[in-house]
Amino acid sequence: MHLEENSLFEENLFYLLAVIGSLITAVGLGAALYMEHSGHVVTGMNNQVVWGMPHVFAIFLVVAASGVLNVASIGSVFGKTLYKARAPLSGLLALAMLAAGLIIVMLDLGRADRMIVAMTHLNITSMFGWNTILYPGFFAIVGIYMWTLMDRKMNPYSKPAGLAAFIWRILLTTGTGSIFGFLVARQAYQSAMLAPMFIIMSFAWGLAVFMIVQKAMFSWNDKQLHPQIRARMKNLLGTFVAAVFYFVIVYHLTNLYFAKQTAFEHFILLSGGAFTVLFWGGYVLLGTLLPLLLLYAPAFSNRSGSVFAAASLVLVGAFSLLYVFIIGAQVFPLDIFPGMEVSSSFMDGKIDHYTPSLPEILLGFGGIGIAFTATAIGVRVLKFLPEDDIQKLENSGHMLD
Amino acid sequence: MSAPQNRINNPSRRNFIAATAVGAASLGAVALAPGLHLIEVSQASAPSAGASSKVRWGMLIDTTKCASGCDECVQACNTENGINETVQDARQGSQWIRKIDLKDPQSGRQHSLPMMCQHCEKPPCVDVCPTGASMKRADGIVLVDRHICIGCRYCMMACPYKARSFVHQPLTEQNPQVPRGMGCVESCTFCVQRVDRGLKPACVEACPEGAMTFGDLNDPNSDIARRLANEASTQVRADLKLGLGVRYQGI
Numbered sequence: 001m002h003l004e005e006n007s008l009f010e011e012n013l014f015y016l017l018a019v020i021g022s023l024i025t026a027v028g029l030g031a032a033l034y035m036e037h038s039g040h041v042v043t044g045m046n047n048q049v050v051w052g053m054p055h056v057f058a059i060f061l062v063v064a065a066s067g068v069l070n071v072a073s074i075g076s077v078f079g080k081t082l083y084k085a086r087a088p089l090s091g092l093l094a095l096a097m098l099a100a101g102l103i104i105v106m107l108d109l110g111r112a113d114r115m116i117v118a119m120t121h122l123n124i125t126s127m128f129g130w131n132t133i134l135y136p137g138f139f140a141i142v143g144i145y146m147w148t149l150m151d152r153k154m155n156p157y158s159k160p161a162g163l164a165a166f167i168w169r170i171l172l173t174t175g176t177g178s179i180f181g182f183l184v185a186r187q188a189y190q191s192a193m194l195a196p197m198f199i200i201m202s203f204a205w206g207l208a209v210f211m212i213v214q215k216a217m218f219s220w221n222d223k224q225l226h227p228q229i230r231a232r233m234k235n236l237l238g239t240f241v242a243a244v245f246y247f248v249i250v251y252h253l254t255n256l257y258f259a260k261q262t263a264f265e266h267f268i269l270l271s272g273g274a275f276t277v278l279f280w281g282g283y284v285l286l287g288t289l290l291p292l293l294l295l296y297a298p299a300f301s302n303r304s305g306s307v308f309a310a311a312s313l314v315l316v317g318a319f320s321l322l323y324v325f326i327i328g329a330q331v332f333p334l335d336i337f338p339g340m341e342v343s344s345s346f347m348d349g350k351i352d353h354y355t356p357s358l359p360e361i362l363l364g365f366g367g368i369g370i371a372f373t374a375t376a377i378g379v380r381v382l383k384f385l386p387e388d389d390i391q392k393l394e395n396s397g398h399m400l401d
Numbered sequence: 402m403s404a405p406q407n408r409i410n411n412p413s414r415r416n417f418i419a420a421t422a423v424g425a426a427s428l429g430a431v432a433l434a435p436g437l438h439l440i441e442v443s444q445a446s447a448p449s450a451g452a453s454s455k456v457r458w459g460m461l462i463d464t465t466k467c468a469s470g471c472d473e474c475v476q477a478c479n480t481e482n483g484i485n486e487t488v489q490d491a492r493q494g495s496q497w498i499r500k501i502d503l504k505d506p507q508s509g510r511q512h513s514l515p516m517m518c519q520h521c522e523k524p525p526c527v528d529v530c531p532t533g534a535s536m537k538r539a540d541g542i543v544l545v546d547r548h549i550c551i552g553c554r555y556c557m558m559a560c561p562y563k564a565r566s567f568v569h570q571p572l573t574e575q576n577p578q579v580p581r582g583m584g585c586v587e588s589c590t591f592c593v594q595r596v597d598r599g600l601k602p603a604c605v606e607a608c609p610e611g612a613m614t615f616g617d618l619n620d621p622n623s624d625i626a627r628r629l630a631n632e633a634s635t636q637v638r639a640d641l642k643l644g645l646g647v648r649y650q651g652i
Binding site: 038039040041046047048049050051105109110111112114115117118121122123125126127128129131132179182183184185186330334336337338339340341342343344345346347348352 | 488489490491492493494495496499500501502503504505506516525527528529530531532533534549550551552553554555557558559560561562563565566567568569570571583584585586637638641652
């Protein structure tokens with residue numbers, strides 16, 4: 001991927017992609033400025049649904065960012081040579097996506113101008129507060145880890161650095177899941193299951209993102225991923241997707257068993273309109289069952305296109321699940337007076353509705369634009385295309401283990 | 402050396418210097434006086450001490466006296482705290498206190514009550530606030546420090562009573578004693594600006610039925626403490642064990 005090796009067409013394609021990414025980013029930043037100037041009155045968010053579309057994008061990016069680093073961890077920590085070649089790209093994607101997710105959250109703040117306050121005032125009982133330590137720590141540790149991977153002199157330290165990064169990413173996703181898990185007020189949350197559930201979600205979504213980016217980079221460079229490598233990665237993706245499904249099933253079964261939660265479950269699973277459609281259609285069908293079919297059914301599983309489609313569908317499922325989890329949980333009324341019928345001027349006892357406004361959606365896509373542009377420039381400037389020495393892998397038995 | 406002495410010993414010149422000095426001092430005094438006066442005023446109006454942990458402010462609400470459809474408490478709160486903005490979507494407006502109508506589906510018994518910040522002893526909003534803007538005063542009043550609230554709304558996700566509002570739009574014509582601002586979270590303060598002057602919250606004074614009692618829970622001689630000692634009362638979502646400052650009767 002040396003600059004001189006690129007044809008004129010590739011050069012132009014890179015600049016086109018960089019411009020498109022920058023434009024999307026600029027539109028997102030413009031939308032954030034508009035929200036900052038006008039107030040959140042121009043969003044679909046309100047005092048019942050306090051977190052909206054920007055948070056769906058941000059949580060996806062943050063969770064997937066920590067997950068995409070797993071590819072590097074499998075190489076450095078668990079010694080799988082196949083994944084070692086992928087470690088730099090994995091680290092770059094992790095940094096780009098985490099930065100993008102955090103920028104969305106920051107720009108959605110009511111007082112985005114007070115970021116310095118968030119950095120200088122820390123409440124240690126707050127999971128958000130802890131995250132203000134976990135996120136910069138992630139940047140620092142992954143940065144050092146990438147240094148050990150890319151500087152030959154530092155290579156001996158890549159294993160301990162990789163282990164530190166792996167432990168830190170587990171802590172980080174625990175923190176993200178616990179943002180919700182530690183909320184006692186809402187029916188959908190207040191569960192210790194959310195931290196491990198977010199970790200396994202990050203495994204699946206991060207790997208899906210990695211496989212999509214890897215496929216795009218190989219296609220760009222007129223290369224083909226070795227079928228055995230693809231087979232190994234798609235099997236890993238399938239395992240993660242199935243594991244997420246297991247957690248989602250257990251989470252809902254637990255709720256269904258508790259009488260106080262059945263109304264909420266009825267809403268999400270049966271009567272929730274768009275939320276029900278997104279759960280069953282978006283997450284279960286498109287985001288889980290169809291990818292599993294594409295990854296494991298003999299008719300599809302060996303095709304490069306099937307694996308790419310499966311990874312893409314996993315992301316459709318991710319957004320669907322997060323939308324139901326974040327928004328669906330808020331439109332459902334708080335159970336302030338259990339067992340009573342309630343009504344008020346403030347949606348008590350009623351299912352709320354939420355329609356994301358254009359600026360919110362643009363801010364979310366702006367975050368995707370940031371991650372995309374940073375990745376495109378990163379892989380262009382640095383040598384991040386995974387180079388597989390197939391013969392060496394076969395000889396060492398790493399294609400089989 | 403003699404010439405200057407002569408000049409200063411000159412009576413007319415000496416008088417001029419003295420007069421000038423007196424004049425300058427007088428002008429200075431005139432210039433400083435308003436400032437000194439302001440300092441005196443501000444010192445006079447400032448509380449002599451901060452909130453005391455010996456006091457635990459609380460409220461008792463008798464829902465058997467609270468009429469459905471009556472919102473005098475809500476109006477009084479809005480007036481006192483300068484909540485006067487018009488919003489197209491009511492869900493985006495601030496509601497520091499709201500009326501909730503309850504009905505027992507089995508018995509059909511109905512009642513109405515005002516719901517606001519419950520001023521928890523262990524407030525989830527304070528626990529989750531990343532910057533410490535959500536805070537509890539020593540006397541139990543839960544407040545938001547508008548200077549360090551970043552508008553993340555995590556406290557709103559955490560509050561089991563939906564008692565907090567986020568200011569969604571620019572504000573005008575605010576009450577100088579109750580600073581509010583776009584992009585920050587706010588909620589019932591027990592009218593802290595009144596309580597610190599020895600007054601009751603606006604809602605308590607406005608209730609035509611006298612359904613709301615405000616006072617020091619720690620003072621065994623206060624009306625509220627005596628009633629809580631002798632009459633049954635309930636904390637909303639008592640299962641959460643948050644130690645509420647607001648108690649209800651009749652629910």
